[in-house]
Amino acid sequence: MTCIVYDPWRRQTFLANRWRAWFSTHVLDIIPIRRDGSGDRRDLMADCRAALAAGDIVILFPEGSRGEPEAMQPLKKGIFHLLKESPEIPLTPVMLRGLGRALPKGEALLVPRNCDVAIGEAMHVGDDSAACMTSLKAAFDTLAEQCRWVASGSMSGSS
DSSP states (O other): OEEEEEOTTSSSOTTSSHHHHHHHHHTSOEEEOOOSSSSOGGGTTHHHHHHHHTTOEEEOOTTOSOOSTTOOOOOOTHHHHHHTTOTTSOBOOEEEESHHHHSOTTOSSOOOOOOEEEEOOOBOOOSOHHHHHHHHHHHHHHHHHHHHHHHTTTTTTOO
């Protein structure tokens, strides 16, 4: 099973009504995270830790929320805090580019567009949050450059 971590207490929500909530948590396998300060901050990622312990793949969006289309937001340290207790679990950075055009913010329907997916090398977080975040940012910068390279057509006709 793959679990997607999502902050449902924002404007766009997967939990807007009972049917969406059931579909989102049982079919899409989202793990809702409450970041509005009303929950126990120490246990914010408890469901994510349980999913990892069960061997599930957990997909996190390290920027925390959707920002401006095609503009990388500053990374949040939640990924570090989740994985520092399980150093054997690898972190694989993935860059998604073009989704801002394919599913514009505030829209309900997908717009047919090509999107890029670049997958980086697996890494481990270690015990230094600053070093981890620096490495992760560098990995995303590399993946973003790969996406720009592909989008510019540099791959066509080259060997």
